[in-house]
Amino acid sequence: MTTLLTNARLIDPEALTDTPGSLLIENGRIVATGDVATPEGAAVVDCGGRCLAPGIVDLGVKIGEPGERHKESFRSAGLAAAAGGVTTIIARPDTHPTIDTPETLEFVTRRAAEASPVRIRHMAALTKGREGREMTEIGFLLDAGAIAFTDCDHVATDTKVLSRALTYARSLGALVMGHPQEPGLSKGAATTSGKFASLRGLPGVSPMAERIGFDRDMGLVEMTGVKYHFDQITTARALPPLERAKRNGFDVTAGTSIHHLTLNEFDVGDYRTFFKVKPPLRSEDDRLATVEAVAAGVIDIISSMHTPQDEESKRLPYEDAAAGAVALETFLPAAMRLYHAGQLSLPQLFRAMALNPARRLGLPQGLLAAGAPADLVLFDPDTPFVLDRFKLRSKSKNTPFDGQRMEGRVLATWVAGKQVYNAEA
């Protein structure tokens, strides 16, 4: 099976180039890019001058299986991902029950493979039940296919337990993902403290809680030598120590969420709970600093932090409402805001959305080069539309972008050379 995608803008996140050309797919892999002659018998797809990029590798997606299938299933998440240009989902283990044994991991791996049109890889919990008391069977879980270990938004308060788990993970070469947040300071917080939180009368957390959490975790990284990834860096204050840690040669990377790059605390307005995410949206200064850090490569990875919540969990007073937003389908259009604002180029965006997460996880995806898997997204960065949340494919419709003007639409998605989404179909 040979397919030639012609007349495309090739977005290469490795070379950081954006050039016209063609791309040849054979047996699920990219075999050539650039000026490619049409081989005999190849199916030819004219991309109409639109952008062709490696499919998004989305690190940290919550799917409701097992336990909350009414919020999101592997099927609905997979369809939403395909429509959003996400070709690899890295699923979070914060399910019910937690993915903390090889048995539960095998269950989700099997279910995901049956149901999803895009690739799904699974992370496992670092501690049993994500409770921060006993480490999980990291070795068995690695054998069963765990791609990384994380307790998600549960921050271990017992530093001794955490240091042992990190030491053990280091001995097996496992990647650990942490949530930089000082748990005492951020307890009960629904917003970032400051003028807005004070006006609305909402409990806030100082942005310093992220920096303190970062510093503690960084100390443990220095102590144990573990491979560590900070899931979301969202404040300016955490950036200098992150830069310093990288300069000093520690094996650390950092991510941030698309919501923290495109929204700020004021978007919450009159208690709009769809804007409640974890950590809470930050000040405009923090947002801009975070965008700059992505452009400079200090923050490596942008994630959607897709977190489906049903209406019942959101139609509550702000403090009581659940945190999180669906984002698989709005990830790319939201990212285009940064492109249109001139803050990040398309290759820079795909470096953070595809190449860097794939590299960090040791996956062959994220490249637009011969030999890489043909996981691709074709999109038009300029198509304008107004987002209607009820048209989303996710079972939950909790997007902060409802009713907003967006630009950028996914036209087609391929996984291993097979088309899994076509906007015109």
Next chain:
Amino acid sequence: MTFRARHLLGIEHLAPEEIRSVLDLAETYVDLNRRTVKHSDALAGMTQINMFFEASTRTQASFELAGKRLGADVMNMSVAHSSVKKGETLIDTALTLNAMHPDLLVVRHPASGAVDLLAQKVKCAVLNAGDGRHEHPTQALLDALTIRRAKGRIQRLTVAICGDIAHSRVARSNLILLGKMENRVRLIGPPTLMPSGVGELGCEVYEDMREGLKDADVVMMLRLQKERMDGGFIPSEREYYHRYGLDAEKLAHAKEDAIVMHPGPMNRGVEIDGELADDINRSVIQDQVEMGVAVRMACMDLLARNLRAERGRQAVGVMV
């Protein structure tokens, strides 16, 4: 007279002329309330439901009396505290209420923004009687009326608000109202009870009470909740009284004719000296209670007028 609002959810949504309209109308109700026959038919035939998700004696009584004096049928619904946190209850309560066709709904809720949420779901006029630490608009309006009657104006005054600003909806509503009416507002309190970023809201922040009270026309004391007294936010009750309790010595730093206010209920000997609170030359605390009934009557009257007008427009099929 200008008052366009459909609900009274917060001072934030009111224009200065709307605030003035409420105060002017409330003056007429002050007179009415001092007569032997205290009755008006402004709300005759209308149903007012007081729904308090948080315990309250004074505010609820004030709203109840206000409604009754305007001729409304008043019902008090006390909602058990344990079911408050369940959000379904709030939305479902709204739906249940709709079926009862109330005209005015007075709501107090422990969560900030909960009254806004309820207002989106019901078909009547909603009055916020306090939501979390967000707003308590009728308190700010009754304070404004009290100040206007005592000082002859509600602008170009220096008003010091002292105490637990961080947890106080009264402070927020007053800060917004006094700012809108072009007064100078000072917030005084220990830094642990001061909300962050509040200095950017157009007021001055003081940690030293004597400094903050200097030349103030109005001194507004706030209640310190019992649960905040032991070590969490301040070291102790007695240290708080020493540094932030209002007594004659500290009050001497304010203007000679400065008035003393308190939204009640007072903790005598914690935030205010008992004798000072009773000093009829300085304290207007009893006036505040009286103005409370009048202001609430005015608010409900104005909202009822808008509600009638809106329903009238709907009945004749005019696009709103």
